[in-house]
Amino acid sequence: MADEGTRKEDASNALIPSRRAMLMGTGAALFAGAGIPVPFLDKLPRGMRLLAEAQEGTGAMPEGKEGLTILGDRPINMETPPHLLDDDVTPAKHFFVRNNGLPPDVEGVTDETWKLTIDGEVERPLELSIADLKRDFEPVTLRLFVECAGNGRKFYRPAASGNQWTFGGVSCADWTGVRLKDVLERAGVKKSAVYTGHYGADTHLSGDPSKEAISRGVPIEKALDPHSMIAWSMNGEDIPYLNGYPLRLMMPGYPGSCSQKWLTRIWIRDQVHDGQKMQGQSYRLPAYPVAPGTTVPDEDMKIIEGLPIKSLITFPQTGTRKKLGGPITVRGHAWCGEADVAKVDVSLDFGETWTQAELAPAPNRFSWRRFTAAITPPQQGYYEIWARATDTNGKSQPATTPGWNPHGYNNNMQHRIAVFVI
Numbered sequence: 001m002a003d004e005g006t007r008k009e010d011a012s013n014a015l016i017p018s019r020r021a022m023l024m025g026t027g028a029a030l031f032a033g034a035g036i037p038v039p040f041l042d043k044l045p046r047g048m049r050l051l052a053e054a055q056e057g058t059g060a061m062p063e064g065k066e067g068l069t070i071l072g073d074r075p076i077n078m079e080t081p082p083h084l085l086d087d088d089v090t091p092a093k094h095f096f097v098r099n100n101g102l103p104p105d106v107e108g109v110t111d112e113t114w115k116l117t118i119d120g121e122v123e124r125p126l127e128l129s130i131a132d133l134k135r136d137f138e139p140v141t142l143r144l145f146v147e148c149a150g151n152g153r154k155f156y157r158p159a160a161s162g163n164q165w166t167f168g169g170v171s172c173a174d175w176t177g178v179r180l181k182d183v184l185e186r187a188g189v190k191k192s193a194v195y196t197g198h199y200g201a202d203t204h205l206s207g208d209p210s211k212e213a214i215s216r217g218v219p220i221e222k223a224l225d226p227h228s229m230i231a232w233s234m235n236g237e238d239i240p241y242l243n244g245y246p247l248r249l250m251m252p253g254y255p256g257s258c259s260q261k262w263l264t265r266i267w268i269r270d271q272v273h274d275g276q277k278m279q280g281q282s283y284r285l286p287a288y289p290v291a292p293g294t295t296v297p298d299e300d301m302k303i304i305e306g307l308p309i310k311s312l313i314t315f316p317q318t319g320t321r322k323k324l325g326g327p328i329t330v331r332g333h334a335w336c337g338e339a340d341v342a343k344v345d346v347s348l349d350f351g352e353t354w355t356q357a358e359l360a361p362a363p364n365r366f367s368w369r370r371f372t373a374a375i376t377p378p379q380q381g382y383y384e385i386w387a388r389a390t391d392t393n394g395k396s397q398p399a400t401t402p403g404w405n406p407h408g409y410n411n412n413m414q415h416r417i418a419v420f421v422i
């Protein structure tokens with residue numbers, strides 16, 4: 001595959017904001033956002049920035065992360081530029097980060113000291129250490145994607161408030177842990193159980209200890225699905241700190257928000273969970289199509305479950321220049337929460353004609369799947385490559401934003417890249 005096979009990370013690409021631009025914001029809070037306290041931060045004169053933050057190229061990107069785009073620093077949120085998601089398995093440094101609150105202090109935590117409580121509608125409430133989980137249950141490894149339900153929010157008009165994710169609020173890694181189902185069976189789920197409620201060790205931005213940063217849940221049937229996991233490892237290593245070290249839930253195919261990081265408690269509920277960001281308009285869609293900008297009453301909003309069919313072009317990088325002659329190799333991933341991926345098509349003529357891509361098998365359900373295609377531009381000029389995935393229910397990605405909704409969730413519009421053939 002000659003030059004198509006090499007993954008170039010072109011720092012000069014004008015479509016990626018410069019490090020300097022990312023530092024223009026309120027750099028100071030970032031350290032706190034990344035979990036490192038700055039005790040005298042309130043004494044720093046207005047308009048001045050921390051020295052360590054001000055030095056270009058250092059400090060801004062939290063340790064262990066590289067090349068991500070920072071969307072906000074308190075809480076810290078970072079998306080991954082599509083061309084850095086080209087691997088089948090997203091490396092830790094490129095796995096996106098979505099935080100609602102302030103990550104906890106996990107200094108000195110061990111497999112013995114971190115405790116997970118299972119309580120509520122169970123016969124035998126449990127308190128398990130990570131060592132207990134590793135010793136008493138069958139370990140499993142699954143390749144699972146995580147996608148923020150707000151991925152693509154930036155493209156809705158009128159704009160929805162919240163992090164302005166473009167395309168990079170998604171990643172896919174190998175997760176090792178135990179099936180949540182096995183642990184719930186040990187606890188003995190009562191007939192009265194209808195929903196889970198998840199708790200983590202991070203804290204609310206306000207500092208109010210009575211409020212969670214986020215506490216979401218899923219229907220008990222989803223919790224008992226064999227793909228739902230309690231994980232302690234990502235890609236064979238400890239979970240990265242900002243992705244939930246030392247323990248997190250994986251509720252694959254559902255909004256990323258259901259996959260609680262820094263997991264401390266699973267409360268089995270006899271009603272739909274009413275924790276932080278479960279109610280009102282959070283992670284909900286109107287039960288019927290609404291005109292853009294409509295105010296929808298809370299009782300007409302439905303909780304999002306399986307995420308819609310979607311795909312991303314990860315090679316070539318948008319803006320690439322390519323010499324005329326021979327085909328362009330295109331590749332990326334497709335994934336779906338509510339069904340399976342059936343096919344991916346790519347277009348070089350703004351959607352007039354489509355070529356079916358080759359689709360690699362998935363190691364397991366809820367993994368993204370690699371697609372590859374070769375398309376040949378007929379002459380020099382500006383082209384766009386579009387990708388469109390279709391699921392096993394026959395649903396395809398729309399060319400532009402799907403139904404507008406107040407918080408800008410579930411935007412599964414087609415991804416497009418620009419290519420200059422010279």
Ligand SMILES: Nc1nc2c(c(=O)[nH]1)N[C@H]1C(S)=C(S)[C@@H](COP(=O)(O)O)O[C@H]1N2
Nearest residue numbers: 096097098099100148200243256257260261
């Ligand atoms: N404890 C805790 N868990 C959390 C969150 C959080 O803020 N706190 N954010 C959720 C949201 S909204 C998403 S999209 C995913 C993102 O996972 P990642 O940061 O590992 O990419 O984590 C979820 N789990």
Ligand SMILES: [Mo]
Nearest residue numbers: 148149256257
């Ligand atoms: Mo999210």
